[in-house]
Amino acid sequence: MTEVAWIGLGAMGSRMAARIRDEGHELVVWNRTREKAEELGVPVAASPREAAARAEIVFTMLADPEALRAVTEDGDGIVAGLREGAVLLEMSTVGPQAIARLSERMPSHASLLDVPVLGSLPEAEAGELRLFAGGEDAPLERALPLLRVLGEPLHVGGPGSGAAAKLVANATLVGTIALLGETLALADGLGLPRETVFDVLSVTPLAAQAERRRPAIEAGEYPPRFTLSLAHKDAELVQEAAAAAGRDLPALAAARDHLAAAERAGLGAEDYAAVLKQILG
Ligand SMILES: NC(=O)c1ccc[n+]([C@@H]2O[C@H](COP(=O)([O-])OP(=O)(O)OC[C@H]3O[C@@H](n4cnc5c(N)ncnc54)[C@H](OP(=O)(O)O)[C@@H]3O)[C@@H](O)[C@H]2O)c1
Incomplete structure (x- = not known):
């Protein structure tokens, strides 16, 4: 004990x-x-x-x-x-x-x-x-x-290595969710039906993420597990750590900007996947 x-x-x-x-x-x-x-x-x-x-x-x-x-x-x-x-x-x-x-x-x-x-x-x-x-x-x-x-x-x-490893892991989370959102926004803009888009995504590197998020996207509900405000904090920490290391990460900066906009729009207490609502409009 x-x-x-x-x-x-x-x-x-x-x-x-x-x-x-x-x-x-x-x-x-x-x-x-x-x-x-x-x-x-x-x-x-x-x-x-x-x-x-x-x-x-x-x-x-x-x-x-x-x-x-x-x-x-x-x-x-x-x-x-x-x-x-x-x-x-x-x-x-x-x-x-x-x-x-x-x-x-x-x-x-x-x-x-x-x-x-x-x-x-x-x-x-x-x-x-x-x-x-x-x-x-x-x-x-x-x-x-x-x-x-x-x-x-x-x-x-x-x-410090544990903290560094965690930022690497969470960079993948915030980057992937932003990429999924932008991919769906592109499909919407090009007039593809959602059903078709999910079929297409199922044979791409985003397959697992699209399948996992599909029910929430269709229901429009994102009950919090990992809140959007915490994910935004992590996306900011990724940028701070990258800047201190002399690395420029524009794709992850864009993901951070989506999360920041979602938080300003009042989605901070929802799950971080609610950034999809922000991106899809
Ligand atoms: N939720 C997840 O899925 C998840 C997964 C992996 C890692 N994490 C990370 O784990 C950590 C905790 O996450 P969580 O979901 O447990 O967050 P949370 O529910 O928001 O809890 C945050 C904790 O921090 C305390 N706190 C906040 N500001 C404080 C301050 N100024 N002074 C003293 N205490 C303060 C809060 O105290 P009060 O109770 O008084 O507010 C609470 O105990 C975060 O760094 C998060 O990024 C979360």
């Missing part, structure tokens, strides 16, 4: 933390909105610092880099509470720059691993996420039994 702290109990974090609780670990939690923390039925800390001070392994699962800064950096933040030998497991999608910033603030007596996740709410609930782990071998070895409760870890490299 391990003493575990979990900070960030949104759609993903609440499901993942529930799995750690159900394994019988000694769990303490903190969330900005306290009611969500209370729903888990485990002790709720008064601050991220207090939660960290009560644990050997500290998880964070937060919206974005700003949220990560808010719970790690100030006097009540996690960094100030980390115990000797503690491991901080950062699982949000925040990009390598946020991990580098956090890494600079870590005390020498604790370790940081960046382990963002691929998969959505059903996979989080079932413990079937794909986990991209960045960091040193020794803390990862310690964390592995807990990570395996959440999914399948893949050690992709040193510090």
